[in-house]
Amino acid sequence: MIRIKDIVKIYGDKECQTYALKGISLDINDGEFVAIMGPSGSGKSTLLNIIGCMDVLTEGEFIVDETIVSSLTNSKRQEFAKNNISFVFQDFALMNDYTSYENVELPLRIKGVSGRERKKIVLESLDKVGMSEFYKKYPNKLSGGQQQRVAIARALASGNKYILADEPTGALDRENGMEIINVLKDIAKEGRTVIMVTHNEELAKFADRIIYIEDGLINQ
Amino acid sequence: MKKMLKRYYRDVLTGVLMTLSLSFTFFLILNSIRIINLINDEVKVDEYVKCMYVSTELLDAETEQDEKTFEELSRKADLFEILNEETCNVSLYSIALNSKVREGTIRVQYVVSYNESLDRKVVSGEMPKADFTNGCVLITESMLDATESINDKKYIELNGDVYEISGIIRDVSVGQSEREVIIFAGAMSKEQKTKVFSEKTGNKWKTIHIGSNVNNPLNVYKSINDKLNKYGMQLTSHGGLSHSQLEESTRYMNSVLQPIMIFFSFTNVFVVTGIWVKKRLRECAIRKSFGATYDMIMVHLIKEMFKCVIVSVVIGAIIQFVYLRITDNIFYIKLYINKTSAIVMAGVFFIILIIMCYYGKYIKKTEPITAIKRM
Known part of the structure; x- marks a missing residue:
């Protein structure tokens, strides 16, 4: 479970400060598929960065499964993120000079998983997203939808409980976007928590819950 | 070959240019080692x-x-x-x-x-x-x-x-x-x-x-x-040759040619390493987003860089062999694998390591999500 209590994020120094988040409180349950929506500059990506441990909050508390992540040191926070949180990006963030297989096994290599185990997990993950026959292909040989599936397979392969998706359908057409949302829904049904930032209201409706953020605050 | 160049250098043309550039650098370094060894050998004997x-x-x-x-x-x-x-x-x-x-x-x-x-x-x-x-x-x-x-x-x-x-x-x-x-x-x-x-x-x-x-x-x-x-x-x-003529040629080599070779080599390696690291910043950002630490990323980059360096050393040595064959018409090459060579080559690798650590600041500064979105 993710618990966010009155988090504030300020950018800049004392002379020129920007409040990206102005006191957000939020609880996300395990296995939930949550969509975060809001206009540009509302603080959605900042919130995602904080949940994903890519950024630190200025004030407040951020707790994940009894661990007070906001009070961890930098290195411990990185370690926590590695073992609990995976990302799916808008532009897929695949390494174009590595095959789909090599892209999916990246988080496993980072975790130090053995070769044989890696192979098993990678192929299983690719199979779940329907991309097992494309494991030798390079990203530039795949369509946008296929690349995003590979990216999701990578997030799955890491085995992490929380999957953060930053505009996962932003670079895709409607049909492919729907396919991706369905994949994310299936992942959530298996017990993982999926948090998705999106501009697309039509797709956001498929989430279990939609959270609207505006001007650094949750719009109730 | 094309895939390898893309994998290590991110595009084929950059790969070719950087490999040739590094190879020429190592050709200069190997030639310097050879001349150092020749001079050392010659100075030891009064007659030759x-x-x-x-x-x-x-x-x-x-x-x-x-x-x-x-x-x-x-x-x-x-x-x-x-x-x-x-x-x-x-x-x-x-x-x-x-x-x-x-x-x-x-x-x-x-x-x-x-x-x-x-x-x-x-x-x-x-x-x-x-x-x-x-x-x-x-x-x-x-x-x-x-x-x-x-x-x-x-x-x-x-x-x-x-x-x-x-x-x-x-x-x-x-x-x-x-x-x-x-x-x-x-x-x-x-x-x-x-x-x-x-x-x-x-x-x-x-x-x-x-x-x-x-x-x-x-x-x-x-x-x-x-x-x-x-x-x-x-x-x-x-x-x-008399000993004084030998000393003269040694002085010339040490005072003029060597510093130029070393300066050129160092500058080249510095620039090439910088370009190489910057071209891989996106990959570093992706790795970071999946929990790779700065140390893990640097180790990975250094391993890959040394693969490129070894290829360049081999090409540089081949260029040197061909160069000596054409210019001196020699029929054999003595491989100068001695203490001097080992120290110089180890020094070069060490310098590359330092340069990579210098450019590591870009990796440290990289915020994964922002960097991935920009690149």
């Missing part, structure tokens, strides 16, 4: 060989020295061409007196040096001269181009002095001994020597071909000596 010609002649133990006149030898062995009978005979006698006798064999040895006006790779040196006749020399056939004819006599200028030529020693000699060994070293190319040798002997004689390399004289000396040893023969005398 620049170029030599060796022939053997088997004599009876009872043969009188003075019977071995130039004329007789020339009739017997077609070794020499007499230009001045009077001075030539005396020249040979002087050489015979100075040479050592071992097991019934007189080794006629001398060091040939070439003038730079011949447009060959030459340095100044000593010529065999007759004690009883001043100003006369024996020259090799290869030096004929540098001679001048005045009043039916031939002259050559060496080391600033003019000498009359008393005889010409053929570049090819045909031995009369049971040991059918012919060695010739000179400024002729391998093809020319083979052609002349075939004409003279009809391929009946066993040969050892040795190239001359005035930039690598010690190796030439050692190599010829090794080959002669197999036939029970040995080089016993040599001569060459």
Whole structure:
């Protein structure tokens, strides 16, 4: 479970400060598929960065499964993120000079998983997203939808409980976007928590819950 | 190959340019190591060989020295061409007196040096001269181009002095001994020597071909000596540049060329490494987003960088080999794998490591999500 209590994020120094988040409180349950929506500059990506441990909050508390992540040191926070949180990006963030297989096994290599185990997990993950026959292909040989599936397979392969998706359908057409949302829904049904930032209201409706953020605050 | 270049350098053209750039850098470094080693080797010995010609002649133990006149030898062995009978005979006698006798064999040895006006790779040196006749020399056939004819006599200028030529020693000699060994070293190319040798002997004689390399004289000396040893023969005398000339060339190398090579190499490596790291920032951001620490990313990059470096070192060494082959016409390469080489190459790798750590600041600053979105 993710618990966010009155988090504030300020950018800049004392002379020129920007409040990206102005006191957000939020609880996300395990296995939930949550969509975060809001206009540009509302603080959605900042919130995602904080949940994903890519950024630190200025004030407040951020707790994940009894661990007070906001009070961890930098290195411990990185370690926590590695073992609990995976990302799916808008532009897929695949390494174009590595095959789909090599892209999916990246988080496993980072975790130090053995070769044989890696192979098993990678192929299983690719199979779940329907991309097992494309494991030798390079990203530039795949369509946008296929690349995003590979990216999701990578997030799955890491085995992490929380999957953060930053505009996962932003670079895709409607049909492919729907396919991706369905994949994310299936992942959530298996017990993982999926948090998705999106501009697309039509797709956001498929989430279990939609959270609207505006001007650094949750719009109730 | 294309995939490999893209994998390590992110695009093919960059990969080719960076590999060539690094290879040229390592060619310069390897060449510097080679020159350092050559100079170190040469400075250790007071005398060394620049170029030599060796022939053997088997004599009876009872043969009188003075019977071995130039004329007789020339009739017997077609070794020499007499230009001045009077001075030539005396020249040979002087050489015979100075040479050592071992097991019934007189080794006629001398060091040939070439003038730079011949447009060959030459340095100044000593010529065999007759004690009883001043100003006369024996020259090799290869030096004929540098001679001048005045009043039916031939002259050559060496080391600033003019000498009359008393005889010409053929570049090819045909031995009369049971040991059918012919060695010739000179400024002729391998093809020319083979052609002349075939004409003279009809391929009946066993040969050892040795190239001359005035930039690598010690190796030439050692190599010829090794080959002669197999036939029970040995080089016993040599001569060459004076120590002061060696010191001068060493000073020149150290003061002028070395710093330029090192500066160029360092700058090149610095720039190439920087470009290489920056081209991989997106990959680093992706790795970071999946929990890779700065140390893990740097280790991964360093491993990949060293793969590229090793490929470049090999290409640089190949370029050096081809370069030496073309410029010095040498037929063999001594691999200078010694303490100096190991220290220099380790130093280069260490410098690359430091440069990569310097550029690691870009990796540290990279915020994964922002960086991935921008790239």
